[in-house]
Structure formats: C-alpha cells, structure tokens
Amino acid sequence: MNSKKARVGIVIVTFNSAEVFALAIESLIKTRSDTEFVVAAIDNASRPAERAAVQATFEHAVAQQGLQGKFFQQDKNLGFSGGNNIGIQYCLADPTITHICLLNSDVIVTDRWLDYLVAADKDAIGPLTNASNNEQGIPIPYHLGDRNRLGEGSAALDMPLLTEFAIRRREGWLGFTVDSEFLSYYCVLFSRELIERVGALDERFFPGAYEDDDHCVRILQGGFKMHVARDVYIHHWGSASFGKLDVVEAQGFAAQNRARFEEKHGRAWQDRTRLSVTAWMQDSLFAIASPKRLPIHLETHHLYARQMRTLVEGLEAYSKHLNGEIARWQAEQMNDLRSLVMGRHIDEPVSVASLLPVINGIDADIEQYLSTDGEGVSPEVVQRMKVRFESFANELDALVAKTSRTARELTAMQAARPQDKPLSFKQRVTNRLARAAQFPTSKVSRLxxxxxLLQLLRHGDGILFFAPYPTKERERDGYFQRVKAIDSLFPSKHRVYCDVRGHPEAKPFIERAAHNAWVLNISLASRNQRWLVALLARRFKRVYFHSVLRMPNAAAEAALRAPGLKWVLDVHGVVPEEFRMHNDFFSARIHDDCERMAVEKASRVIVVSQAMGNYLAHKYRELLRAKVIVLPIFALEKGSEGARPYKDGRPTVIYAGGTQKWQNIPAMMNVVARALDHADWWMYTPDVEVMRNAAAPEVQNHPNFHVASATRAELNEVYQQCHFGFILRDDMVVNHVSCPTKLIEYLAFGIVPIVDTPNIGDFNTYGMRYVSVEDFAKGLIPDAATRMEMAAHNRAICERLVEQKATGEKELIEALT
Known part of the structure; x- marks a missing residue:
C-alpha cells in the first residue's frame, strides 16, 4: 500500500448541522488510517449557535486531538458548490497535497477508508454507503442508532456494529472496483491532476443539487474515469445540511438546478432509479463468481431482493393510483347527455405485467448459486444473469418513466380544471333529462x-362479435380470457358484442361496455333487434363468432346473410364431440352443421393448436375451404433457470388448479400415495378442503404433503422452487387438440410435466419431455441433472408457442382489416 506517500486535503461543508459535524470529525480522528490528511471545514453561514458549536468542535480537535487543517466561517451561504470551492482552493494552495476529498458533514467514516481509496490509485473514486441515489447505495443489516439522539454523541450509537459491517463488507468484495458514470459527492476522492484540469464545482447550482451531475459530466469529457470501490463502506445520515432548508424551497431549487443542468449540457437529466439494480447486479455477480461463499453474500442478496420488492410495489401502487385519479377526473368531465345515458367509459390503462415475478426469479437463481458450496459459477452463468439484471433494469426504467409521465399528465389536468361556477341552463336541462334516462324504457333513454346505434352505423369501421363482453367479473374464466385477448387486438375499431338471450331481460338493447366497445342485449323474440343486428353486419362487413356455440340462433343467421361478409369462427374447442360425450346427440348434430358451414364458407377458422387444425382437416377433408389460423392465447412469464437441486434428494411436485372432474384428482392422489416418500407434494387450489379430503388419511397427515391456496403472484414465486407438475388428462379428442395454459406455465417455469398421456395439443409433436405418471409412481424419477436438461428442452417449446401466437395474431388482424 502506497498510502503513506499521499497527502489528502479533506473538504467538509456544514450548514446548521453541528451535531453530525461533531460525529464526522470524531470518526476522522478515531478511525485508523496511515494516510496523512488535512481538513478544510467551511461553515456556510449557519445560525449563531450552530456556528459556535461547529467552530468549537473543530478548534478542539485541532488543539487537543492533533487534527490538521483550517476553519472557514462564511457570513453568506455560498451553497454546496461555493462552500466546497473555498476548501478546494485552500488545498490547491498547498503543493504537498496529492488528493482532494469532498466529504459531507453527515458521514461517519470507518477504519482504513482513506487508505483503501488512495491505494486504488484512481482519478476519481467513491465508497459505498447506506444512503445514496446511485449504485453506491446498498441495503444494510444494522441500525446505528436514533437520529434524534445525535446530540449525545457517538456514545448513543452502536459503533461496533458499523465497524463490524465495514470489515465484513471489505472481506466479501475485496478488491472489487467498478467503473461508473456518476459519483455521489457525499464522499469522493479526486487526484490533484483531475481537479487542476477539470476545475472546481459550478456555483450556478445554488444552493445545491445537480452540481455533482455537472462535475461528473465534465470529468468524463476531460478524459478521466470514475470508479466505485465496492469493498469500502462509510455511513451516511443523508441531507443533514440541505435537510435544514424549507421543503418547498428545496424542491424549487432542485427544479431550477435541473433545468440549469439540462440547458448547460443540452441533454435531459437521466433518472437514476435503475442504478439500484446495477448495485444488486454488481454485488451478486461478483459473489456467485467468487470461489468462496461468505455469509454476507447471501445476507446482502436477501436485503437487495427485499429492497427491490418494496421499491417496485411502491411504484406500481403509485402508478395505479395515478391512473385511477386520471380516469376519475376524465369521467367527471363527461357531462353531455350521451355520456350520462350510455355510461362514462374511459379506456382502461393497458395492464402491465408486474415486475415482482422478475425480481422473484432473479432472487431464486442468485440464492441457489450462493447456497451451493464449491467453486464459483461459470462465466456463461454470470453473463446470463447479467442479461437478466439489465433487462430488469430496463423494465424498471420504463415503469419509472411511465409513472412520471402519468404524474405530469394528472398535474396538467388538475391545473386546467375550470373554476367552480353555477350550472348553465343547458347543463341543468341535460341533468334533468339524464335523471329521466335512468329508466331504460323511458323515451329519453330510447332516443x-x-x-x-345510428352513430355506429354511420361510422361503419367495426367488428360484430357474437359473445358476451369480457367484463372484469368474468376474467377468471378461460373462455372470456380468450375473448378479451382477441378484443385487445382491435383497440381502434368499434367492437360490438351480441349477447344473445332466449328470453327478454330488463336491459336496454344497447349499452356501452368500454371506450370503442358496446354490448347488444339481443332477445330472440324481438324481430326488430334481429333486423338491427343484420343492419350492423351489412355495415361492418366483419363478424366474429367465439365458439360454434354462438352460431345456432336467429340473430347469427341474420348477420350471416349480409352480402360481402368477412366472418370468422374461433373454434375454442371440439364442441360437437363434447356434446356426444354427454350423450346429447341432438345438440351435437346442430353444432356439427354449424361447424361444417364455417369450414366451408367462413373467411377464417381460428384454432388453439395445430393439432386442432389437423383434426378439422381430417374430419371435414375436402369440405375445409376456410383458411385455418393457429392462435394459442396465453400470458407467458419466464421463470428461474437456476439449478434447483432436490431437497434431501427429493424433488418438489406441484399441482395448481381446481378440483373439477376433468382434472383427475383421484388419479393424482393415487400417485401421491404410492410415491409419498419420494417427493414433496405441493397442492395449490381454491378448493383447499376438497383437495385435502381427496387424499387418503395417511397422506393428509404426512409432512411431505401440503395443500394451500395462492394468488397469481405467489404462485409464480412457488413455481421457482418446483421440479415436476401434474397435468393429468384423459386420452380423448378433447385433450388431443387443446392447449392448456397450465402446461405452458409449467414449461416456462422449468417444471417438467407428469402426464398420463402425452397427446395434449401440439406439445408431443414439438417433442415435449415429460415423466409418465406410472413411472413417477414407481419411483422412476429423473435425477436433478437430467431434469434440468428436460426443463431447458421444454423452454424451447415455449419459444415456438410465442412465435406461433405472434404469427396468428398478425394473420387475424390482416384478415379483419
């Protein structure tokens, strides 16, 4: 270590923060260091009592404790930049000083901190801390003490905890220094050459904020590099000086300084939230590649994962709140008679998948690697995890940007809100008519x-769907999930849903379901309603049937008589065959006839799997003239690719679903009973008691058997720990042509299916790797390495399905455009 050759000038600026300043000076004196340093302390026009306390602390340290340096009392607040520049000039005037360190007054340094930073021999370098808005900020396991008791000095703090953590941090990431494009100036060490060439801080950023951003840009432009020492740690209380400013005043200064930064450099300031992910990535990749696993590696990883969950949960909740406020505000502005009668429907925000499953996947993988003794992971694994971290950081960036845009949009709306004033004559009349229109049979409502309806006919660019509208109350039903997915492909078109009922109901004929979406409540007893459906079909020239079940009725027949019609049948399933299974041969014949008409005359027939397309081709042969589009519908979430070793030699088997007859719960419980000691069995279902009672008494009380319910997010987390999953389907045509969403979930999360028949949709054709239910019951279970190979192979099937889905969506959009 060459630190004895260096002499460092430490610059500390304080403003009304005598208590933390005293702790900082005490730590500089008491911590061990071989590096010689002098201190320039600048009081930035604090209150008289604070000035006196700061000066007394410094003079006592110089006179009684051997501190070298000089105290500068300012009569005017020069701001962070101006105060530091006083100290920088003092240090530059001393030719023996080789480095300059800017140090906040609210830090507590640790043993050898300055030795380590000097020894790194970098142009500019900073340590880690607990409170920083870039990759220097890390989560911590200790609590130093109550900030409200800082006036009692270090005796009120648990200093041994800080010392111990700094030592453990050093050992865990020894020698790990990384490049950075931004250093936070709570503590930064510069070479003298850098300061002489780049210059001091820009004092236009008064009183503080963005001066460090500006200086870092200038450092990079000057050809210097910046680094973070990830093996050096100091404590930072955070904003002790600027926290004394009025909040509103401080926010105003920050906004002004941000504008100054953007004007000076001709570019937008970049949010740094993603750098929290960078910190997690840097520490985790170093730890998993390290040949020696230390307890602090896993402990720190858990802290990062918890911190990320809290951050994302807060951002997502805030984003949801903002969207709700915007929707409410927009609804309040819709006070015309048409909106009051038809409903105040605003486009719902496009639902964005939560980032929590992404965090959970990364968490599970890193934990698995850190829990494995032996050598560090391969460079390939490190690179793969780096890609996943960077992808998460990009998604977090997008979430932050979206939330910021939404907040600005809401602020603009609120600023433009008209002042309260008496209702106009027109509005009073409108409100009175609207009250009358609350009754669907009233003349106002009908008009x-x-x-x-006339507006829909006039516009003309729409699609007539034969299906109930996919409301939120129906979204758990698989049928309506598909209806909703198809609906989302045509957001700019008018979508009219024909909800055909055999008997009249006390509902208006037309209702608005959402922006650009309407529902026609059709009673087959009404000839006028059937005539209006036919009129819409003629005008739109596009009709979409969700299942052959929606075809055999008079309204559908009226629509199909429209000339020049493009119409589509979304098969959904083998409906006639299901009727025959239940001995309903009359219904089977009716729907066979409808299906036959569709394969002959429809523009397109939509199927969920190629196997279903092949089945229709075999069933109807030369009659099949419609073009078949394969369009599976699913929401794919990727799971962990970690090793997932078996626990005590036992794999974990999961079932996630209901207890319906076709799930074959008795067959499943038979396997559990036969192989009870060979695996851990996790059964997740809404019907907990039904599932538990389906098991034999000896199974119910066995420690390997667990039954519970779980939310979607919780289930995704559970999937990360599972090895095999039940998909038991009878060997019949209904299953031969299906595309179970549950099976896709299993494959995406690396769960190898346990099946009684592999003939499920296209999965067997695509080469799905699986374990037969009989083999598993006999204990013929693949070892962990083989299971990993099977899971990796099956993930490729998911990629094929994603491509198939994208192709099908594109073909359908083109067909109905």
Missing amino acids: VRGYE
Whole structure:
C-alpha cells in the first residue's frame, strides 16, 4: 500500500448541522488510517449557535486531538458548490497535497477508508454507503442508532456494529472496483491532476443539487474515469445540511438546478432509479463468481431482493393510483347527455405485467448459486444473469418513466380544471333529462340509445362479435380470457358484442361496455333487434363468432346473410364431440352443421393448436375451404433457470388448479400415495378442503404433503422452487387438440410435466419431455441433472408457442382489416 506517500486535503461543508459535524470529525480522528490528511471545514453561514458549536468542535480537535487543517466561517451561504470551492482552493494552495476529498458533514467514516481509496490509485473514486441515489447505495443489516439522539454523541450509537459491517463488507468484495458514470459527492476522492484540469464545482447550482451531475459530466469529457470501490463502506445520515432548508424551497431549487443542468449540457437529466439494480447486479455477480461463499453474500442478496420488492410495489401502487385519479377526473368531465345515458367509459390503462415475478426469479437463481458450496459459477452463468439484471433494469426504467409521465399528465389536468361556477341552463336541462334516462324504457333513454346505434352505423369501421363482453367479473374464466385477448387486438375499431338471450331481460338493447366497445342485449323474440343486428353486419362487413356455440340462433343467421361478409369462427374447442360425450346427440348434430358451414364458407377458422387444425382437416377433408389460423392465447412469464437441486434428494411436485372432474384428482392422489416418500407434494387450489379430503388419511397427515391456496403472484414465486407438475388428462379428442395454459406455465417455469398421456395439443409433436405418471409412481424419477436438461428442452417449446401466437395474431388482424 502506497498510502503513506499521499497527502489528502479533506473538504467538509456544514450548514446548521453541528451535531453530525461533531460525529464526522470524531470518526476522522478515531478511525485508523496511515494516510496523512488535512481538513478544510467551511461553515456556510449557519445560525449563531450552530456556528459556535461547529467552530468549537473543530478548534478542539485541532488543539487537543492533533487534527490538521483550517476553519472557514462564511457570513453568506455560498451553497454546496461555493462552500466546497473555498476548501478546494485552500488545498490547491498547498503543493504537498496529492488528493482532494469532498466529504459531507453527515458521514461517519470507518477504519482504513482513506487508505483503501488512495491505494486504488484512481482519478476519481467513491465508497459505498447506506444512503445514496446511485449504485453506491446498498441495503444494510444494522441500525446505528436514533437520529434524534445525535446530540449525545457517538456514545448513543452502536459503533461496533458499523465497524463490524465495514470489515465484513471489505472481506466479501475485496478488491472489487467498478467503473461508473456518476459519483455521489457525499464522499469522493479526486487526484490533484483531475481537479487542476477539470476545475472546481459550478456555483450556478445554488444552493445545491445537480452540481455533482455537472462535475461528473465534465470529468468524463476531460478524459478521466470514475470508479466505485465496492469493498469500502462509510455511513451516511443523508441531507443533514440541505435537510435544514424549507421543503418547498428545496424542491424549487432542485427544479431550477435541473433545468440549469439540462440547458448547460443540452441533454435531459437521466433518472437514476435503475442504478439500484446495477448495485444488486454488481454485488451478486461478483459473489456467485467468487470461489468462496461468505455469509454476507447471501445476507446482502436477501436485503437487495427485499429492497427491490418494496421499491417496485411502491411504484406500481403509485402508478395505479395515478391512473385511477386520471380516469376519475376524465369521467367527471363527461357531462353531455350521451355520456350520462350510455355510461362514462374511459379506456382502461393497458395492464402491465408486474415486475415482482422478475425480481422473484432473479432472487431464486442468485440464492441457489450462493447456497451451493464449491467453486464459483461459470462465466456463461454470470453473463446470463447479467442479461437478466439489465433487462430488469430496463423494465424498471420504463415503469419509472411511465409513472412520471402519468404524474405530469394528472398535474396538467388538475391545473386546467375550470373554476367552480353555477350550472348553465343547458347543463341543468341535460341533468334533468339524464335523471329521466335512468329508466331504460323511458323515451329519453330510447332516443339517446337510438342515436348511439345510428352513430355506429354511420361510422361503419367495426367488428360484430357474437359473445358476451369480457367484463372484469368474468376474467377468471378461460373462455372470456380468450375473448378479451382477441378484443385487445382491435383497440381502434368499434367492437360490438351480441349477447344473445332466449328470453327478454330488463336491459336496454344497447349499452356501452368500454371506450370503442358496446354490448347488444339481443332477445330472440324481438324481430326488430334481429333486423338491427343484420343492419350492423351489412355495415361492418366483419363478424366474429367465439365458439360454434354462438352460431345456432336467429340473430347469427341474420348477420350471416349480409352480402360481402368477412366472418370468422374461433373454434375454442371440439364442441360437437363434447356434446356426444354427454350423450346429447341432438345438440351435437346442430353444432356439427354449424361447424361444417364455417369450414366451408367462413373467411377464417381460428384454432388453439395445430393439432386442432389437423383434426378439422381430417374430419371435414375436402369440405375445409376456410383458411385455418393457429392462435394459442396465453400470458407467458419466464421463470428461474437456476439449478434447483432436490431437497434431501427429493424433488418438489406441484399441482395448481381446481378440483373439477376433468382434472383427475383421484388419479393424482393415487400417485401421491404410492410415491409419498419420494417427493414433496405441493397442492395449490381454491378448493383447499376438497383437495385435502381427496387424499387418503395417511397422506393428509404426512409432512411431505401440503395443500394451500395462492394468488397469481405467489404462485409464480412457488413455481421457482418446483421440479415436476401434474397435468393429468384423459386420452380423448378433447385433450388431443387443446392447449392448456397450465402446461405452458409449467414449461416456462422449468417444471417438467407428469402426464398420463402425452397427446395434449401440439406439445408431443414439438417433442415435449415429460415423466409418465406410472413411472413417477414407481419411483422412476429423473435425477436433478437430467431434469434440468428436460426443463431447458421444454423452454424451447415455449419459444415456438410465442412465435406461433405472434404469427396468428398478425394473420387475424390482416384478415379483419
């Protein structure tokens, strides 16, 4: 270590923060260091009592404790930049000083901190801390003490905890220094050459904020590099000086300084939230590649994962709140008669998948690697995890940007809100008519709804769907999930849903379901309603049937008589065959006839799997003239690719689903009973008691058997720990042509399926690797390495399905455009 050759000038600026300043000076004196240093302490026009306390602390340290340096009392607040520049000039005037360190007044340094930073021999370098808005900020396991008791000095703090953590941090990431494009100036060490060439801080950023951003840009432009020493740690209380400013005043200064930064450099300031992910990535990749696993590696990883979950949960909740406020505000502005009668429907924000499963996947993988003794992971694994971290950081960036845009949009809306004033004559009349229109049979209601229908006919660019509308209450039903997915492909078109009912209901004929979406409540007893459906079909020239079940009725027949019609049948399933299974041969014949008409005359027939397309081709042969589009519908979430070793030699088997007859719960419980000691069995279902009672008494009380319910997010986390999953389907045509969402989930999360028949949709054709239910019951279970190979092979099937889905969506959009 060459630190004895260096002499460092430490610059500390304080403003009304005598208590933390005293702790900082005490730590500089008491911590061990071989590096010689002098201190320039600048009081930035604090209150008289604070000035006196700061000066007394410094003079006592110089006179009684051997501190070298000089105290500068300012009569005017020069801001962070101006105060530091006083100290920088003092240090530059001393030719023996080789480095300059800017140190906040609210830090507590640790043993050898300055030795380590000097020994790194970098142009600019900073340590880690607990409070920083870049990759220097890390989560910590210790609590130093109550900030409200800082006036009692270090005796009120648990200093041994800080010392111990700094030592453990050093051991865990020894020698790990990384490049950075930004250093936070709570503590930064510069070479003298850098300061002489780049210059001091820009004092236009008064009183503080963005001066460090500016200086870092200038450092990089000057050809210097910046680094973070990830094996050096000091404590930072955070904003002790600027926290004394009025909050509103401080926010105003920050906004002004941000504008100054952007004007000076001709570019937008970049949010640094993603750098929290960078910190997690840097520490984790170093730890998993390290040949020696230390307890602090796993402990720190858990802290990062918890911190990320808290951050993302907060951002997502805030984003949801903002969207709700915007929707409420927009609804309040819709006070015309048409909106009051038809409903105040605003486009719902596009649902964005939560980032929590991404965090959970990374968490599970890193934990697995850190829990394995032996050598560090391969460079390939490190690179793969780096890609996943960077992808998460990009998604977090997008979430932050979206939330910021939404917040600005809401602020603009609120600023433009008109002042409260008495209602106009027109509005009073409108409100009175709207009250009358609350009754669907009233003349006002009929007139307004008739006008709505005329507007649809006038516009013309729409699609007539034969299906109930996919409301939120129906979204758990698989049928409506598919209806919703198809609906989302045509957001700019008018979508009219024909909800055909055999008997009249006390509902208006037309209702608005969402922006650009309407529902026609059709009673087959009404000839006028059937005539209006036919009129819409003629105008739209596009009709979409969700299942052959929606075809055999008079309204559908009226629509199909429209000339020049493009119409589509989404098969959904083998409906006639299901009727035959239940001995309903009359219904089977009716729907066979409808299906036959579709394969002959429809523009397109949509199927969920190629196996279903092949089945229709075999069933109807030369009659099949419609073009078949394969379009599976699913929401794919990727799971962990970690090793997932078996626990005590036992794999974990999961079942996630209901207890319906076709799930074959008795067969499943038979396997559990036969192989009870060979695996851990996790059964997740809404019907907990039904599932538990389906098991034999000896199974119910066995420690390997677990039954519970779980939310979607919780289930995704559970999947990360599982090895095999039950997909028991009878060997019949209904399953031969299906595309179970549950099976796709299993494959995406690296769960190898346990099946009684592999003939499920296209999965067997694609070469799905599986374990037969009989082999598993006999204990013929693949070892962990083989299971990993099977899981990796099956993930490729998911990629094929994703491509198939994208192709099908594109073909359908083109067909109905």
